[in-house]
Amino acid sequence: MNPRATTKPRINSATAIRAASLRRRESEKLGVRRAILAAAGELLLESGYAAFSMRKLAERIGYTPTTVYRYFRDKDALLMTVVSDGFVLFEEKLRQAIYGEHDPFAQLQALGRAYVTFGLNHPMHYRVMFMQRADFWSTMPEDFCQPMMASFEVLHAVVQRAIATGESSQTQARTVSHAIWAQVHGVVALALTMPFMDPPQVTAMAESGMQLVLEGFRRR
Amino acid sequence: MNPRATTKPRINSATAIRAASLRRRESEKLGVRRAILAAAGELLLESGYAAFSMRKLAERIGYTPTTVYRYFRDKDALLMTVVSDGFVLFEEKLRQAIYGEHDPFAQLQALGRAYVTFGLNHPMHYRVMFMQRADFWSTMPEDFCQPMMASFEVLHAVVQRAIATGESSQTQARTVSHAIWAQVHGVVALALTMPFMDPPQVTAMAESGMQLVLEGFRRR
DNA sequence: CCGATATAGTTAACACCGTTAACTAATCGC
DNA sequence: GCGATTAGTTAACGGTGTTAACTATATCGG
Known part of the structure; x- marks a missing residue:
């Protein structure tokens, strides 16, 4: 006062x-x-x-x-921030997906489903990062891509555990992880690209793709 | 005169x-x-x-x-013509690839290798059609996409013959074709996108991916 | 052969775009 | 109070796809 x-x-x-x-x-x-x-x-x-x-x-x-x-700084930095932020949720979803399962092969299936679901639910994040601006992976500072790379490490760790069970004749965890990644990425990319792919066809393709790859992986 | x-x-x-x-x-x-x-x-x-x-x-x-x-007519029509013309060669390469083999599963492996090879040898055609301008699939008149669809039908026919051998428990040729397509497309897309993928890693991923999928497919 | 017409190509403009230098207004720290 | 920082704007630059209006040339009918 x-x-x-x-x-x-x-x-x-x-x-x-x-x-x-x-x-x-x-x-x-x-x-x-x-x-x-x-x-x-x-x-x-x-x-x-x-x-x-x-x-x-x-x-x-x-x-x-x-x-x-x-x-x-510029349009690219803004875009990259939007997308990169979105992919933080992505890693979270992947980690959630493996909580429910214990068998590494079942975890791989759950990971695949979570991957495809995220891609379809966040089509623009996925499109920008993997299709329209795939150059971000090489042009952007490394830490921008960290959320995506962390997500890959989730997959990689599960593949390593799957190999450790001895139920597969595969030995190269990194290569197998890349191959599985390619499978699910291909599913999302085709689903987001081909106009004739309706939801039932997409889930059929996704389930079939995962089934083929995982059966091939598990075979000893 | x-x-x-x-x-x-x-x-x-x-x-x-x-x-x-x-x-x-x-x-x-x-x-x-x-x-x-x-x-x-x-x-x-x-x-x-x-x-x-x-x-x-x-x-x-x-x-x-x-x-x-x-x-x-406009930039898109020009681009689409360039790319579409390139994919005529694509179908040719795929048809050549299955000439050398007789077993449908061996043909599938040859198809996969030819697919990946074409994608890596014509990165811009592949990028435009499947990554940067994936919207062409829905925006452009149908006959522009005809070369690409014809290529898919090559794969589809071989999958049908593979199923007809009875060596697979799979029954839905269309779904399996989509899944195999997703695998090879994923390989090419990741190879064209990820800066850390050097040629040896790419071929390892491609071979592993085809092996996993085809073993899973052949399993009865 | 000549005039009308179609055709190939150019000029100049419009409406956008990302980006930046120079400015204004307000707030902060002393 | 006063200089310095900060948030925000104005106006411009160079570039883009695209188009209307124009020029020049070659073709065609009589």
Whole structure:
């Protein structure tokens, strides 16, 4: 109440305000960043990759295109952040999928189903990372791809355990992991590409593909 | 020699000239069209899909960008023609691959190898059709995709013959064909995408993938 | 042979795009 | 209060696909 407070408290409250102000400012900045990312995700899903533009994104969030460049170096960095963030959930889904099973081969089947399900449920994330902008894998800094690589390591670990059971004549875990990855990736890619693939056909292809590969893998 | 020839021959030679002129004009037009297609293929291979532009193409062949539009409706139609033409060779390679073998399962392995080889040898055709412009499958008139569909029918026929041998417990030829397609497509796509995949790793993945799928398929 | 016509090609423009330098307004720290 | 930082905007540059309007040339009918 007293306008002339002593210096001691004045200084204390000043530093407190300064800290709080910094916090608020940073949280506001984070808020705008999140708004950009959210709008970018929506726009990408609605309009597709080809029609996604910085100008439309800016208009959607009520900012000038230039403002987006305060938060992301360029369009590619923004896109990559959207997609990379999405793939954090991907690794989570894969880890969830193997919780329910104990047999490594059953875990592989569960992984395959989770992989395909994610790809179909997040078509734009999948399309950008593996189809339209596959160059991201070589052009982007390594840590951007870390969520995707971590997901692969989940598969790789299960394949190693499957080989360790002695139920397979295969020995090269890395190669087998790549082959299984190719199978599920191919299923998702074809499902997202071929207009004549309706949901029943897609699940039939996915189940058949997993069955063939896993039977071939388990055979000794 | 006589400048005042009779009307009869004059008319005959006139119609002959007219026909020849038409032929020449059409062949010239075809020549320009082929030049555009050739330059487009080169430019695509050298610069990649993202950097491919009508203006650069026009400059390369010494015409104005507008001229290209006399020969192709738009950029997509041009691109699709380049790629579709490339895939005619694809079907040929697949048919060659099964000539050497008689056992349907051996034919499937040969088909898989030919598929992967083509994808790696014509990365831009493959990228455009299955990755960057996968939308062509739904956007373009059906006959543009005919070469690719014909290639799939080669695979489908062999799978049907493999099932007919009774050496497999599988019954749905179409579903199995899709699954095998997914496998080889996944191999090519990952090979063209992942920077850490060197040639030995790619062939290991391809061989392993085919082996797993075909063993799973043959198992009764 | 000559004039109408079709055809091949060019010029100039439109509406977009990603990106950036230069500016404004407000807030922060002393 | 005042300089410095920060958020945001304006305006522009060079590039894109595409098209309307134009020019020049060759063809065709009389």
